[in-house]
Amino acid sequence: QVQLVESGGGLVPPGGSLRLSCATSGFTFTNYVMSWYRQAPGKERELVAAAFTTSGITNYADAVKGRFTISRDNVEATVYLQMNSLKFEDTAVYYCNARRLIKPVDYWGQGTQVTVSS
Numbered sequence: 001q002v003q004l005v006e007s008g009g010g011l012v013p014p015g016g017s018l019r020l021s022c023a024t025s026g027f028t029f030t031n032y033v034m035s036w037y038r039q040a041p042g043k044e045r046e047l048v049a050a051a052f053t054t055s056g057i058t059n060y061a062d063a064v065k066g067r068f069t070i071s072r073d074n075v076e077a078t079v080y081l082q083m084n085s086l087k088f089e090d091t092a093v094y095y096c097n098a099r100r101l102i103k104p105v106d107y108w109g110q111g112t113q114v115t116v117s118s
Contacts, residue, residue, distance in 0.1 A: 001025075001026050002024075002025070002026035002027050002098075002107050003023075003024065003025045003026055004022055004023075004024050004096045004097075004098060004107055004108065004109035004110075005022065005023045005024075005109060005110075006020060006021065006022050006094065006095070006096050006109045006110065006111060006112040007020070007021050007022075007023075007112060008020040008021050008112060009094060009112030009113045009114045010113075010114070010115070011115045011117060012086055012114070012115070012116055012117075013116070013117070013118050014086060014087060014088060014116055014117075014118055015085060015086065016086050016116070017082070017083060017084045017085075017086065018083045018086065018114060019080060019081070019082050019083070020036065020080065020081040020083070020094055020096075020112060020114075021078060021079075021080055022034070022036075022078060022079045022080070022096030022109055023076075023077070023078045024077045024078065024079070024096075024098060024107075025077065027098065027100075027107065029072075029074060029077035029098075030053055030054055030074050031053065031100055031102075032053065032098040032099060032100050032107075033050055033051070033052050033053060033098070033099045033100075033101060034050070034051050034070075034072050034079040034096070034097070034098055035047060035048070035049065035050040035051070035070075035096075035097040035098075035099065036048040036049050036050075036070060036079070036081045036094055036095070036096060036097070037094070037095045037097055038090075038092035038093065038094045038095065038114075039092055039093050039095070039111075040089075040091060040092040040093075043092075045095070046061065047061055048060070048061050048064055048068065048070075048081070048094070049061065049064065049068055049069075049070035049081060050070065051070045051071065051072045051079060054074065058070050063089070064083075064090075067083065067084050067085045067086075068081060068082065068083050068084070069081070069082040069084075070082075079096060081094070083114070086114075086116045087116060088116050088117070089116075090114060090116050091114060091115050091116045091117070092114060093111040093112065093113050093114075094111065094112050094113075094114050095108055095109055095110075095111045096108070096109035097109075
């Protein structure tokens with residue numbers, strides 16, 4: 001049974017930091033690209049950051065470059081998103097995604113709310 005369980009969301013003032021975690025089970029973690037997406041009210045879901053399997057390669061949306069850092073622990077099968085210098089426009093539900101590139105398969109977490117507010 002595949003599970004992706006996000007945690008770490010919450011309310012933070014502008015300029016603050018949060019660290020999201022996504023603990024996974026039920027699939028071969030190292031075979032999957034792990035990503036964080038977000039969806040703000042009235043907007044489409046967008047890619048925030050991705051961490052490729054075992055290569056260490058990461059990719060970021062322009063809006064978060066220099067502020068967010070994605071990392072993955074291939075032993076604990078967990079992916080993290082460190083978010084610094086948070087802005088109002090970072091407010092969204094953040095989703096963890098696991099994607100297998102060969103014979104494509106997508107798994108999603110349930111989402112965790114991040115609210116940046118003063």
